[in-house]
Amino acid sequence: MSQFDTGNLSYRAPLRDTVIIVHVTRWMEAVAVVAGFLMVTGLLELIGAMA
Secondary structure, three states, rough: OOHHHHHHHHHHHHHHHHOOOHHHHHHHHHHHHHHHHHHHHHHHHHHHHOO
């Protein structure tokens, strides 16, 4: 019984870590997209103000 539990845990842990890593990378990608969009709009506003 204990052998089955340890095997189940060792099988389940990498899957959970992979899911967490995927969520973190997606969140970082979303943050990067938003930051890039804000930077582009800020640069356009700056150029518009200078022109």
